[in-house]
Amino acid sequence: MSLLEVSGVTKRFGGLIALNGVDLAVGRGELVGVIGPNGAGKTTLVNVVTGVYYPESGRIIFDGHDITKTPPHRRARLGISRTYQVPRPFNNLNVLDNVALAAMYGSRRISVRGARELAMDLLGRVRLAERAQDYPESLSVVELRKLELARALAQGSKLVFLDEVSAGLVGDDLREVLSVVKDIHEGGVTMVMIEHVMKVIFNLTERIIVMMNGQKLAEGKPSEVASDARVVESYLGRRWSEI
Ligand SMILES: Nc1ncnc2c1ncn2[C@@H]1O[C@H](COP(=O)(O)OP(=O)(O)OP(=O)(O)O)[C@@H](O)[C@H]1O
Ligand SMILES: [Mg+2]
Structure with a gap:
């Protein structure tokens, strides 16, 4: 059984559907990448799994517990943590x-x-x-x-979400953070790495999920996702090496 199973999760903010029926599974020991443009719903996904917001529909199962309506501090105690896009x-x-x-x-x-x-x-x-x-x-x-x-x-x-941990970093600083993430994952920590730029996670993860407009656009090995016609067309319309 997966460590995390998100099924059919929908989160609205007024008229805006930030997450629209999202399914996601993360196995123990995995390092999964989630990419997508601004406003795709990446941070909202982290917020819904960590309990900042409750979804209007769908279920979240973590380590065998249904946590869909569990408050954030109890989810933290069960073993879910996250980093913030802006350090706090x-x-x-x-x-x-x-x-x-x-x-x-x-x-x-x-x-x-x-x-x-x-x-x-x-x-x-x-x-x-x-x-x-x-x-x-x-x-x-x-x-x-x-x-x-x-x-x-x-x-x-047991599960750590990294919300754009590399944002704004280039060169040696970027390599340093990615190398630390790699070491920690190899030490046995299950991780979901949210990124804006595919290039950053391409060589680090075994599986990438592409989000767009609150939905999962594609999912697979980095090489599969990079050559997926829908991703190439929709995700800025450029080749992965440029995004
Ligand atoms: N608390 C909120 N109230 C209203 N709208 C929100 C709220 N949080 C997110 N949204 C909206 O939901 C959509 C998804 O936002 P989200 O922050 O999840 O995107 P993201 O993929 O993390 O984008 P970015 O790459 O810019 O971090 C956006 O349209 C955003 O404006
Ligand atoms: Mg975000």
């Missing part, structure tokens, strides 16, 4: 305690000391250990993204 650290806490706090509010039962030890370990995994005592305002964009990742992992999650 606590600016009055240092980097270490930002991660330690997440550890204490997730699915783990842990002491303050245990949370700080775990936080240090996670900062090592995302290659941010040397910034542990610094405050978020002094971090660069790539360091803030790593902090978001460490905080999501600190919750002891």
Whole structure:
């Protein structure tokens, strides 16, 4: 059985249908990419699975539990976490305690000391250990993204959604974040990586879902999706290498 099964999920905002009958399954240990243009419904999908919004119809099953109407804090305890498209650290806490706090509010039962030890370990995994005592305002964009990742992992999650973790990054910074994501996935974390640009996830994921106007336009191996006529035509009308 899949770790996550989303079936027929619809979410409206007034007259706008942000998600229109979306089906999605994520297996344990997978790294799935979700791409689509602005307004496709990518972040809304994350919001509906994490419990920020409840869908008007459809079902969400996580790890054998029907969580369609479960409040967000209980979903976090069951093991779902996410990073935000715009990082949201606590600016009055240092980097270490930002991660330690997440550890204490997730699915783990842990002491303050245990949370700080775990936080240090996670900062090592995302290659941010040397910034542990610094405050978020002094971090660069790539360091803030790593902090978001460490905080999501600190919750002891079985499934992590990354909402455009690479946005605005180029060159070495982009490669660095993608390499950290790859390491974490290879360490056994199931992930759904939301991206705007296919190129970013093309070599990283085994399966890509293309969203458009609140619907799933295509799904398959990166090479299949890239040559899918509907994707090439609809998704900006360009070849994948350009988008
Ligand atoms: N809270 C909200 N209230 C009203 N409309 C919303 C809300 N959240 C999202 N929408 C609308 O739903 C649609 C899908 O938005 P969503 O943020 O999911 O897109 P996205 O694929 O994440 O886009 P982007 O690539 O820009 O992040 C958009 O038309 C957006 O304006
Ligand atoms: Mg978004």
